[in-house]
Amino acid sequence: MDLNLLNQTLRDERQVKAEIEKIRRILTRPWVLMEICGGQTHAIMQSGLDQLLPAEIELVHGPGCPVCVTPLELIDKALAIAARPEVIFCSFGDMLRVPGSNRDLFSLRASGADVRVVYSPLDAVKIAQQNPQREVVFFAIGFETTAPPNAMSVLQAKALGLKNYSVLVSQVLVPPAMHAILSAPQNRVQGFLLAGHVCTVMGYQDYLPIAEQYYVPMAVTGFEPLDLVRGIYSVVTMLENNEVRVENAYARVVKPEGNPAAQAIIQRVFQPVDRNWRGIGRIPHSGWGLRPEFSEFDAELRFDVGSIQTHESPLCIAGQILQGLKKPFNCTAFGDPCTPQNPLGAPMVSAEGACAAYYRFARTNSTGMG
Amino acid sequence: MPDSSFPAMQGPVCPLPLKHDDQIILGHGSGGRLTHDLIKNIFLPYLSSPPLLQADDFARLNKPDGEVIISTDCHIVSPLFFPGGDIGRLAVCGTVNDIAVSGAQPLYLTAGFILEEGLPIHTLVRILESMRAAAHEAGIQIVAGDTKVVEKGKADGVFITTTGLGFLPQGRTINGHQAQPGDVILVSGSVGDHGIAVLAERGELGFSTQIQSDVAPLNGLIQELLAAAPHTHVLRDPTRGGLATTLNEIAAQSQVGMLLHENAIPIQPAVRAACEMLGFDPLYIANEGKVIAIVPPQEAEAALQAMRRHPYGNLASRIGEVTSDFNGRVLLKTSIGATRVLDMLAGEILPRIC
Secondary structure, three states: OOHHHHHHOOOOHHHHHHHHHHHHHHOOOOEEEEEEEHHHHHHHHHHOHHHHOOOOEEEEEEEEOHHHHOOHHHHHHHHHHHOOOOEEEEEOHHHHHOOOOOOOHHHHHHOOOEEEEOOOHHHHHHHHHHOOOOEEEEEEEEOOOOHHHHHHHHHHHHHOOOOOEEEEEEEEOHHHHHHHHHHOOOOOOOEEEEEHHHHHHHOOOOHHHHHHHHOOOEEEEOOOHHHHHHHHHHHHHHHHOOOOOEEEOOOOOOOOOOOHHHHHHHHHHEEEEEEEEOOOEEEEEEEEEEOHHHHHHEHHHHOOOOOOOOOOOOOOOHHHHHOOOOOHHHOOOEOOOEOOOOOOOHHHOOOOOHHHHHHHHOOHHHHOOO | OOOOOOOOOOOOOOOOOOOOOOEOOHHHHOOOHHHHHHHHHHHHHHHOOHHHHOOOOOOOOOOOOOEEEEEEEEEOOOOOEEOOEEHHHHHHHHHHHHHHOOOOEEEEEEEEEEEEOOOEHHHHHHHHHHHHHHHHHHOOEEEEEEEEEEOOOOOOOEEEEEEEEEEEOOOOOOOOOOOOOOOEEEEOOOOOHHHHHHHHHOOOOOOOOOOOOOOOOOHHHHHHHHHHOOOOOEEEOOOOOHHHHHHHHHHHHHOOEEEEEHHHOOOOHHHHHHHHHHOOOHHHOOOOOOOEEEEOHHHHHHHHHHHHHOHHHOOOEEEEEEEOOOOOOEEEEOOOOOEEEOOOOOOOOOOOOO
């Protein structure tokens, strides 16, 4: 589509406000909704949608930012691998600024490590082909959305017979995180906006059992302001009618079954594993790791960094923020000393992180200004 | 008739030194014969001006009336050539624009070159041709220069530092401290073109685009703007950090707030598309041929029309107002009618993951 049309369609003030008015008309009481995906948090804050919604709708920001939930020990492993002279360490840009225990990939690069930003893991495979005498490691982080290309890079490396390519895997999954949030005794979330991109890959059939088990309605939701409002309207309608379903408010992109070809690639390369989530802790079967037949591509085995263990800054309340228990403003470190330039925790790093989104777009509340 | 019984007399012959006229070698920076030849044969044909042709270590210049404006800028860009420009044009325009936003007319430029060993001479010539063309367009003389050569791997082809001199008419005060509540904020055209053009040329987008860098000397446009709006308060070119960062700097300097209207900010469709795909915000992408003008409301329309009449300003737009609220902050009225903070760029621009 012509992106200049966005401002006249999915970002159009009149249409968005009309949809919000529909929500206002059916509201009878306050509701707490969680948007799972960091991309949605970013979009909400960037468009200022949170200010236009009725006060009864509280949006809490979920753990769906892959940068934010990647555990500290994995960052430390990345730093240990990237510091090796034979390694070209490739990563999505956001990961470079995430603080490990002592430093980040940016400062490691400044002191001479070969750390490169790539836009796709397939670029890292190309780098491995071009540098046969070097070890090329890709930091394979992300939710279900990044899993197909990350898996594809392993398949490609295998097909090419590359012996110098490996992946440091930190793949995590949405449904187990939702279980963790919903089963916590202090949970406040009453409805979910499901991550549109994740559902594009995986479909949304897996969510109905969760919705029914915890009695929370959900809507598959997109990323433009109008998409988000439609998702919210869908969930609020179910809440007000005391119904529990999984609705698709992003049908122009998402199919119920998802993308079977992408799922097949994931299944070939990855298998379910327990994963640590930064700020949340260990969640069983909450991620993917390489299947044994691909263990030759496992950077953790290749570089023997399995024993690295670390812990977080005591000031940072990232865990509570990622579970929707607290807002960034509730953190004593927010804005001072914790800023995007000097992040104490991961949610302040990524543009998708709740703290960074608040810092960039919404400091009006914390300063009492307009 | 040659007598074939005599072998041709060759005699002892020293091998002639290679001519090294195809690439830069360390000797080009030695200060000796090679340096002189480089300057005489390569630089001067392109960058000649009366002071340069004097071949002294200094330039002696006439000074018109008014205050002196001086500015220095270092230029590094990879790749050296990109759609719409190159490091030579950038080096001239960057400094010309820094002088021009003071309201002064830039007149003289000096240029320092750091050349990397192995740089092809024809590459250097293309850069010098481009500098000549940009200097001609801007109406300035390049009056002094220096060249050093560093070992291969110690620089990225060419680095160019330029220093510009301009003269400011008496009584004109245009700087970042002058913005006043009620002023109107104008921008001379679409934002983000340069940064995206360079990224695309690096092959970092993963797709090709038709985006051209906007690198251009703005002194002509600015002089016409000032003729139409003589009480202009602030002019600044939003280079690194983009429109958002530059406006934040001005808001902080002037101790005022600003309110921008997202829908009014001109962005080319291809730039918007590239930014959407990569998770960049075009308001933080570098420009090299745009100027922000902050003018009193009664001169806003005249300023806008003056910019639009100029070839580099045909997409000029009114994008916001200076306010007495939100001191030191820039706020953005988003396309859906909400208002949010538009902060400075924090660190490097990083693509989002999903």
